[in-house]
Amino acid sequence: MKRITRTAVLMVGALIAALGVPSAAAHAADGLPRVDLRVLVVRDGGPAVDAIAAELRTAGTPYTEVDLTRSDRPVIDAGFLADTVDGRPRAKYQAVVLPNDNPFPANSPEMTALAAYERTHDIPQVDAYTYARPEAGLEYPVGDGYAGSIDGVRAEVTDAGRAGPFGYLDGQVPFEDNSPTVGESYAYLSTPVAGADFTPYVEAAIPGGTGRGSLVGEYRHDGRRELVVTFVYNQYQQQFGLLARGIVDWMTGGVHLGASRNYFAVHVDDVLAADDRWDTELNCTPGDVDCPEGEGTPDPIRMLPADVDHATSWQREQDFTLDLAYNGAGSVDQRQGNGGADPLADRLIAERDRFRWINHTYTHAFLGCEQDTSVVPWRCATHADGSTKWVSRTTVSDEIATNRVWGETVGLPLHDDELVTGEHSGLKVLPQQPEDNPNLAPALADNGITWLASDNSRDPVQRRVGPATTVSRYPMNVFFNAGRTAEQVDEYNWIYTSRAQGGSGICEDNPATTTCLPAPLDIATGYTEYIVPLETRIALGHVLANDPKPHFIHQSNLAEDRIAYPVLDGVLDGYGALFADDTPVVNLRMKDIGVELQRRAAWADALREGQVTAYRIGGTVTVEAPDGTAVTATAPTGTTLAGDAFGEAYAGRVSGWTQTAGQTSLSFTLPASATDGAATDGTAADGDGAAPDAEAPAVEPAPDTRVPAGVRDHVPYTARS
Numbered sequence: 279m280k281r282i283t284r285t286a287v288l289m290v291g292a293l294i295a296a297l298g299v300p301s302a303a304a305h306a307a308d309g310l311p312r313v314d315l316r317v318l319v320v321r322d323g324g325p326a327v328d329a330i331a332a333e334l335r336t337a338g339t340p341y342t343e344v345d346l347t348r349s350d351r352p353v354i355d356a357g358f359l360a361d362t363v364d365g366r367p368r369a370k371y372q373a374v375v376l377p378n379d380n381p382f383p384a385n386s387p388e389m390t391a392l393a394a395y396e397r398t399h400d401i402p403q404v405d406a407y408t409y410a411r412p413e414a415g416l417e418y419p420v421g422d423g424y425a426g427s428i429d430g431v432r433a434e435v436t437d438a439g440r441a442g443p444f445g446y447l448d449g450q451v452p453f454e455d456n457s458p459t460v461g462e463s464y465a466y467l468s469t470p471v472a473g474a475d476f477t478p479y480v481e482a483a484i485p486g487g488t489g490r491g492s493l494v495g496e497y498r499h500d501g502r503r504e505l506v507v508t509f510v511y512n513q514y515q516q517q518f519g520l521l522a523r524g525i526v527d528w529m530t531g532g533v534h535l536g537a538s539r540n541y542f543a544v545h546v547d548d549v550l551a552a553d554d555r556w557d558t559e560l561n562c563t564p565g566d567v568d569c570p571e572g573e574g575t576p577d578p579i580r581m582l583p584a585d586v587d588h589a590t591s592w593q594r595e596q597d598f599t600l601d602l603a604y605n606g607a608g609s610v611d612q613r614q615g616n617g618g619a620d621p622l623a624d625r626l627i628a629e630r631d632r633f634r635w636i637n638h639t640y641t642h643a644f645l646g647c648e649q650d651t652s653v654v655p656w657r658c659a660t661h662a663d664g665s666t667k668w669v670s671r672t673t674v675s676d677e678i679a680t681n682r683v684w685g686e687t688v689g690l691p692l693h694d695d696e697l698v699t700g701e702h703s704g705l706k707v708l709p710q711q712p713e714d715n716p717n718l719a720p721a722l723a724d725n726g727i728t729w730l731a732s733d734n735s736r737d738p739v740q741r742r743v744g745p746a747t748t749v750s751r752y753p754m755n756v757f758f759n760a761g762r763t764a765e766q767v768d769e770y771n772w773i774y775t776s777r778a779q780g781g782s783g784i785c786e787d788n789p790a791t792t793t794c795l796p797a798p799l800d801i802a803t804g805y806t807e808y809i810v811p812l813e814t815r816i817a818l819g820h821v822l823a824n825d826p827k828p829h830f831i832h833q834s835n836l837a838e839d840r841i842a843y844p845v846l847d848g849v850l851d852g853y854g855a856l857f858a859d860d861t862p863v864v865n866l867r868m869k870d871i872g873v874e875l876q877r878r879a880a881w882a883d884a885l886r887e888g889q890v891t892a893y894r895i896g897g898t899v900t901v902e903a904p905d906g907t908a909v910t911a912t913a914p915t916g917t918t919l920a921g922d923a924f925g926e927a928y929a930g931r932v933s934g935w936t937q938t939a940g941q942t943s944l945s946f947t948l949p950a951s952a953t954d955g956a957a958t959d960g961t962a963a964d965g966d967g968a969a970p971d972a973e974a975p976a977v978e979p980a981p982d983t984r985v986p987a988g989v990r991d992h993v994p995y996t997a998r999s
Contacts (some may be wrong), residue, residue, distance in 0.1 A: 340535030415497030430455030467491025519822030552578035552610035606684030712980030719744025814848030916949030
């Protein structure tokens, strides 16, 4: 079973010491060029370059973008690419990303300038998606090659890829096939040109043939290095999520600003409370606001002690920790109605140290405006003058404080600064409540709350609410009011089918945000065959996107049929089959996720405002930023900062956050292995792009730049917390 990392915050503390800066004369004397840690991204509107740019942006790796579709873009010439600083030659970009191997017109001076720049300073070039041809080191995809769909293909990382930039993968690279009627992945598969210095990193079997063709490979020629990618992708596809880290590692040599992890955290809301159950006849939830008052009979769902035992056993097997958001009144009410007995609470308390715990308010009360539920959907109640009736500061504060005291009394290992309000209430809810409850922020201050959960589907950007900072959570489309598989599928059909098919028609009324099912799911098989794979794919996509935001489900999903586990197993087992042991899932608690998001936002601001300069001279990396800036970086194992080991090991590199405390410059020393054999004069690469054995096609087809189509993710409709 793969190890799960639970680092509180990915950072290096107290490593900084004041360092002397060599003089300009010394700079010029050592003969080494300066290479700025910034990537040049040349885009043409295609999805592949945009995907790589998104990967750099999310990681916090600075890049400069040149848009070939704009008439006012800068010209790429020698002065744009390089100059001299303090008497030292400077390469302004550590890597170049192009839409294909040559996106410029024939005999373009811009491509000539780029080639000379790459050759002079040993700057690698990524061909984000290119046609297989001799100019890229490959045979044309004719004869024994292939051009077409590779939906559902399982590509493999070669031995060279695993020894090189894709060593964090176990070997398999499955390509998505989400719809039998929609083309999602187009590729050119072919073999290297005879005599070319071409090393395949990712290959796939050539359909209809006996050989294998390159999908990602390194081509060395004319003193230059290119990473040649011959399949189209977008940033949301799994195959790109798997390979993105390696593409960035290859182009930067593992030395760059920014860092990336694969995160997964799961919050289980309403623990100790009971969740109302979906009524398959009424198509609503008795006891909740979607059912007219008096209709149906509430039949709440509540975990049993056996469900706790299953959860602890599951955590142990998966080496993963769930975060339980609890409502203490659920246990108090249970004891009052059952002669003081609450076996569920007793079992949870006995196993309390096996979980992480979050205050979810005492009764799960709605803490925004006072709700008028006489209409569906509900609306905010108003005073005679039309102003909104808000839940009071005292009520909000009591809900928080009483639940905290209950948790402390039974010995829960709490962090008092974390809070998940019932239904994320108190925060704005569109369209009924377009602003936060003005009494929420003071109540948070009353209770020392600094981290407040929000619903990513309606409040995705981290923001301040009084003393607290929000942590957006992804709602899984496993419904709070379903404890049994049949209930989940029935409600899913109601939401996602048309009126003509017996559904609600919500999907018809909101085509921009959700998609109708072509037909109702089978009650017996729809969950395992459709919902579980879809929800697994969506969640795993978040994991692969360097996205630390937690997901949330409900205690009802761990009860009865325990419908959450197939999805969670799908994510964790699927991940374990794809990644090497040195690239574990990072499982953070809520406040540490908040810190990570907060630091990223501040770092993005510093980059956008031009406050950060970073460059490499030989084996030394210098980062200059305002005093107090939290800096994020990735480097080879063995890198030191002020004489101490830098970073935390992950995916074959070290990375993390560090602070410019008391100074404005950091100096990292790379290990000797990171500088041995580095070419600066273009002599390291060879190969001349020999002509192919077979004749070229009479008309060379242009690269297929279609945005791969796919099945749109269903937007969660029921997202109670």
